[in-house]
Amino acid sequence: MARKPANVSTPAPRPAPVLDARKAAILDAVVNEHIDTAQPVGSGSVAANHSVAVSPATVRSEMVALEREGMLTQPHTSAGRIPTDRGYRYFVDHLQRGVLQPAQQAEIGQFFSSVRGELEDVLEQTSALLSRLTKYTSVVVGPSHARATVRSAQIVDFGARRILVVGVLSDGAVEKRTIDLDEDVSPLDVSEASVQLQALLVGASLDQRIELPSRQTAVAQLVRIGAGALMTGSTSVDGDRVFIGGSSKIAESFDAVDTVRSVLGILEQELVVVTLMQDIMDQGLSVAIGSEHGYQSLSACAVVVAPVNIDGVQAGAVGLLGPTRMNYREALAAAHMVSQHLTDRLESNEASRG
Amino acid sequence: MARKPANVSTPAPRPAPVLDARKAAILDAVVNEHIDTAQPVGSGSVAANHSVAVSPATVRSEMVALEREGMLTQPHTSAGRIPTDRGYRYFVDHLQRGVLQPAQQAEIGQFFSSVRGELEDVLEQTSALLSRLTKYTSVVVGPSHARATVRSAQIVDFGARRILVVGVLSDGAVEKRTIDLDEDVSPLDVSEASVQLQALLVGASLDQRIELPSRQTAVAQLVRIGAGALMTGSTSVDGDRVFIGGSSKIAESFDAVDTVRSVLGILEQELVVVTLMQDIMDQGLSVAIGSEHGYQSLSACAVVVAPVNIDGVQAGAVGLLGPTRMNYREALAAAHMVSQHLTDRLESNEASRG
DNA sequence: TGTTAGCAGTCAATTGTAATGAGTGCCAAT
DNA sequence: ATTGGCACTCATTACAATTGACTGCTAACA
Structure with missing residues (x-):
C-alpha cells in the first residue's frame, strides 16, 4: 500500500530512512517484542525470531547500524535496544493495515x-x-455545528426580566442561552418576538449575517437580542x-x-x-x-x-x-x-x- | 460548635472516643504534622510543638495509649506514629471551622x-x-430536574419521519429527544401537535402523570409520542x-x-x-x-x-x-x-x- | 503520682561490596 | 559476509555493616 512519506512537523534532520530487508526485519522484531514485553530487546531474542535467520552476532552488527541511523537506542551499555520515536515511525509507516480480532x-x-x-x-x-x-x-x-442551519428558534419567558432563547439546529443540536434583560417585558411581546425570531432565523447558518429589524419597538429589541445570543454562541456548543x-x-x-x-x-x-x-x-x-x-x-x-x-x-x-x-x-x-x-x-x- | 457523634456506616466497634486534653493535643499535633510532611511523626517533634508542654518521654507514653485506642499506628517499630482513619475522624470531629486565606x-x-x-x-x-x-x-x-416543571414544549420536524421534541424546564434546563417515526407525517400535523403539546405540558412536572389525548388521529399520536419522550427522559438529563x-x-x-x-x-x-x-x-x-x-x-x-x-x-x-x-x-x-x-x-x- | 532523663533495643534506610548475568563490541576464523 | 568466541560493561541483586530516628522501659525526681 502506497503511503505518504513521514512528514513530521519539524523538517526531518536526517535523510528519509530506507532500510534493507534485513534491517527492516530486525527493527520490526525489536519493536514487536518491545511492545510486548516493555523491556529492552537483545540480539539473542531477535535472532530467535524466525523471520530473522541470522546469528546474534550479525544482529548485533546490524543493530549498531540501526542505532547510528537513529532507529534504536540503548538504555545503557549492557542492555538490549529499544526503538526510538524514529524507529516507531518507520515501523508504523511500513505496517500493513491490520484486522481486529x-x-x-x-x-x-x-x-x-x-x-x-x-x-x-x-x-x-x-x-x-x-x-x-x-x-x-x-x-x-x-x-x-458551524455548517448547521437553524431549524427552529424560540424565546421562552421566565418572568422577572429573564428569557431563554432556544435554537434547534439542523444537525439535531439544541442551543440555549439565558438572558437577563434590563427592563420589564410583557409576555405578549415575548411570544410575538418568538414568532418573529423563528421566521427570521429558520434556514440560516450560525455564522451567517442576519438582517435584523432596526425598529425601536420592544419586540424588535427582543428579536435582536435573541438572534444575537444564538448566532454568536456557536463556540459554546462546540465545547460539548x-x-x-x-x-x-x-x-x-x-x-x-x-x-x-x-x-x-x-x-x-x-x-x-x-x-x-x-x-x-x-x-x-x-x-x-x-x-x-x-x-x-x-x-x-x-x-x-x-x-x-x-x-x-x-x-x-x-x-x-x-x-x-x-x-x-x-x-x-x-x-x-x-x-x-x-x-x-x-x-x-x-x-x-x- | 455542637456536632453529631461520628456515626459511620458500620456501627463503631469501640466506645465513642473521649480524650483528655493532653491526648487530644498530641493527636492534633501528630495529624497536623503528618498532613504537612507525609512522614511518621515522632515523639520529639510533637514535644517540640508549643501546644504540648511535656517531654518526649511523656508524649511517648501518651502515644502508646493513643495507639491502644486505635487513634495512631506505627508503620514499624522504630518509626514515629501516623494517624489511623479513626484518628483522623477524631481530629475532624473536633476541628473548629477554619477560614480560608x-x-x-x-x-x-x-x-x-x-x-x-x-x-x-x-x-x-x-x-x-x-x-x-x-x-x-x-x-x-x-x-x-425532578421537581422542575415544563415551561415550553415543542416538536420540530426534521422530515423523513424524524422529529425532535424539545422541552424547556423551569430551572432553565433544556431537554431534547430525537424520534424516528414509523410512518410519514405531514409538517402541518407536526406543527399542530407542537402547539397541542405545549398546551398540554406547560406547568407539569416531569414525574407527573399527564392526561394524554386518546384519539387516534395522527396529531394525537404525535402528541402522545412527544409527551412520552419528554416525561420519561428525566434520567438522561440528570446524567449531565x-x-x-x-x-x-x-x-x-x-x-x-x-x-x-x-x-x-x-x-x-x-x-x-x-x-x-x-x-x-x-x-x-x-x-x-x-x-x-x-x-x-x-x-x-x-x-x-x-x-x-x-x-x-x-x-x-x-x-x-x-x-x-x-x-x-x-x-x-x-x-x-x-x-x-x-x-x-x-x-x-x-x-x-x- | 505523674513526669522525666537516661539508656538499651528495634528496624528502615543507607552505604559498601561482591557476585550475577544479560547483553554488547570486537576480532579472528570460516 | 557471516559467525563463534571472548573480554568487557554495567544494571541488578544479594548481603552485610552502619547509621540514625524512634521506641519502650526503668529508675530517679518533683
Missing part, C-alpha cells in the same frame, strides 16, 4: 447496531467503547463536542507516576487535545509518536487518529492516546473501524435530514 | 460575581475552581448533573501508581461518585475518611462534602476527594464557602423564576 469486530458492530439516542450520547459511549476495546485513552471529537474516555488507562500504561501526572494534566485541557489531533490530521498523518507532536508533556505518548467524514469532508475524529510502545496495529485498526462506523452513521443522519 | 476567599468571591452563562457551565467552572483552589479533585453535583474537576490532582496526591489507578477507575464511574457523596450526606456527615465509606478502592482517600440547598432542601452538593492526609480544614472551608455561594445563586435563580 473477530470478537472485537463483533463488539463494535453490535455497539453501532444497538446504540440509540442523541448524538452526544452516542459519541460519549463510543469513546468508552474504544477505550475499553484498546486499553488506551480514547478521544472522540464530534462534528462542528469532545469526549474523552478511559483517562484511567493512562495510569495503567505507565509505571512512572510523574508521567501519569503530566499526561493527565494535558487530558484535562480538552482544547489542547483537540488541537493536537487536528494538527496530526492536517499533516496527513494518522499517528504521532513521542516528540513528533510538539507537546513536551506527551513525549512518552503516541496518538492515533482517524477522521470522521461527512460528505467526504472531515467533520470529526476519533483518537487513541497511549504509550509510544502502544500496539499500533490494533489501535489503528480499532480507530479506523470505529471512525468508519461513525462516518456511516453521521452520513445517514445527514441524508435523512435532507 | 483572604486570597482564596477573594478568588471565590471574584469567581461568583463574574461567572456568567448557563447553569451547567457555572457548575463545571465551579468544579475547576474548587480543584484549583485546593489541589484536590472536586465533584460538583447540580440540582436534579455531575462535574468532576482536576482528576489529575489524584496523581499528585499519591506516589503509588496502584493507588492512582484504582482511584481514577472509580472517578470514571460518575454514578458511583454521586452515590458515595449522597451516602455521606445521608449519614449527616461532611467528611468520610478511608474505610468509613465502603469503597475498597478509595480506602486511601477522604471525601469532603457540602450540600447545596434550594429553599432549605438539599438539591446538590460539592465535594473534594483527596488522600486521607488531606488538609481537612482548608478543604472543608473551601467546600462550604463554595456550596454557600452556589446555594445563593440557585436560590436567587429560583426566586427570579417565580
Whole structure:
C-alpha cells in the first residue's frame, strides 16, 4: 500500500530512512517484542525470531547500524535496544493495515447496531467503547455545528426580566442561552418576538449575517437580542463536542507516576487535545509518536487518529492516546473501524435530514 | 460548635472516643504534622510543638495509649506514629471551622460575581475552581430536574419521519429527544401537535402523570409520542448533573501508581461518585475518611462534602476527594464557602423564576 | 503520682561490596 | 559476509555493616 512519506512537523534532520530487508526485519522484531514485553530487546531474542535467520552476532552488527541511523537506542551499555520515536515511525509507516480480532469486530458492530439516542450520547459511549476495546485513552471529537442551519428558534419567558432563547439546529443540536434583560417585558411581546425570531432565523447558518429589524419597538429589541445570543454562541456548543474516555488507562500504561501526572494534566485541557489531533490530521498523518507532536508533556505518548467524514469532508475524529510502545496495529485498526462506523452513521443522519 | 457523634456506616466497634486534653493535643499535633510532611511523626517533634508542654518521654507514653485506642499506628517499630482513619475522624470531629486565606476567599468571591452563562457551565467552572483552589479533585453535583416543571414544549420536524421534541424546564434546563417515526407525517400535523403539546405540558412536572389525548388521529399520536419522550427522559438529563474537576490532582496526591489507578477507575464511574457523596450526606456527615465509606478502592482517600440547598432542601452538593492526609480544614472551608455561594445563586435563580 | 532523663533495643534506610548475568563490541576464523 | 568466541560493561541483586530516628522501659525526681 502506497503511503505518504513521514512528514513530521519539524523538517526531518536526517535523510528519509530506507532500510534493507534485513534491517527492516530486525527493527520490526525489536519493536514487536518491545511492545510486548516493555523491556529492552537483545540480539539473542531477535535472532530467535524466525523471520530473522541470522546469528546474534550479525544482529548485533546490524543493530549498531540501526542505532547510528537513529532507529534504536540503548538504555545503557549492557542492555538490549529499544526503538526510538524514529524507529516507531518507520515501523508504523511500513505496517500493513491490520484486522481486529473477530470478537472485537463483533463488539463494535453490535455497539453501532444497538446504540440509540442523541448524538452526544452516542459519541460519549463510543469513546468508552474504544477505550475499553484498546486499553488506551480514547478521544472522540464530534462534528462542528458551524455548517448547521437553524431549524427552529424560540424565546421562552421566565418572568422577572429573564428569557431563554432556544435554537434547534439542523444537525439535531439544541442551543440555549439565558438572558437577563434590563427592563420589564410583557409576555405578549415575548411570544410575538418568538414568532418573529423563528421566521427570521429558520434556514440560516450560525455564522451567517442576519438582517435584523432596526425598529425601536420592544419586540424588535427582543428579536435582536435573541438572534444575537444564538448566532454568536456557536463556540459554546462546540465545547460539548469532545469526549474523552478511559483517562484511567493512562495510569495503567505507565509505571512512572510523574508521567501519569503530566499526561493527565494535558487530558484535562480538552482544547489542547483537540488541537493536537487536528494538527496530526492536517499533516496527513494518522499517528504521532513521542516528540513528533510538539507537546513536551506527551513525549512518552503516541496518538492515533482517524477522521470522521461527512460528505467526504472531515467533520470529526476519533483518537487513541497511549504509550509510544502502544500496539499500533490494533489501535489503528480499532480507530479506523470505529471512525468508519461513525462516518456511516453521521452520513445517514445527514441524508435523512435532507 | 455542637456536632453529631461520628456515626459511620458500620456501627463503631469501640466506645465513642473521649480524650483528655493532653491526648487530644498530641493527636492534633501528630495529624497536623503528618498532613504537612507525609512522614511518621515522632515523639520529639510533637514535644517540640508549643501546644504540648511535656517531654518526649511523656508524649511517648501518651502515644502508646493513643495507639491502644486505635487513634495512631506505627508503620514499624522504630518509626514515629501516623494517624489511623479513626484518628483522623477524631481530629475532624473536633476541628473548629477554619477560614480560608483572604486570597482564596477573594478568588471565590471574584469567581461568583463574574461567572456568567448557563447553569451547567457555572457548575463545571465551579468544579475547576474548587480543584484549583485546593489541589484536590472536586465533584460538583447540580440540582436534579425532578421537581422542575415544563415551561415550553415543542416538536420540530426534521422530515423523513424524524422529529425532535424539545422541552424547556423551569430551572432553565433544556431537554431534547430525537424520534424516528414509523410512518410519514405531514409538517402541518407536526406543527399542530407542537402547539397541542405545549398546551398540554406547560406547568407539569416531569414525574407527573399527564392526561394524554386518546384519539387516534395522527396529531394525537404525535402528541402522545412527544409527551412520552419528554416525561420519561428525566434520567438522561440528570446524567449531565455531575462535574468532576482536576482528576489529575489524584496523581499528585499519591506516589503509588496502584493507588492512582484504582482511584481514577472509580472517578470514571460518575454514578458511583454521586452515590458515595449522597451516602455521606445521608449519614449527616461532611467528611468520610478511608474505610468509613465502603469503597475498597478509595480506602486511601477522604471525601469532603457540602450540600447545596434550594429553599432549605438539599438539591446538590460539592465535594473534594483527596488522600486521607488531606488538609481537612482548608478543604472543608473551601467546600462550604463554595456550596454557600452556589446555594445563593440557585436560590436567587429560583426566586427570579417565580 | 505523674513526669522525666537516661539508656538499651528495634528496624528502615543507607552505604559498601561482591557476585550475577544479560547483553554488547570486537576480532579472528570460516 | 557471516559467525563463534571472548573480554568487557554495567544494571541488578544479594548481603552485610552502619547509621540514625524512634521506641519502650526503668529508675530517679518533683
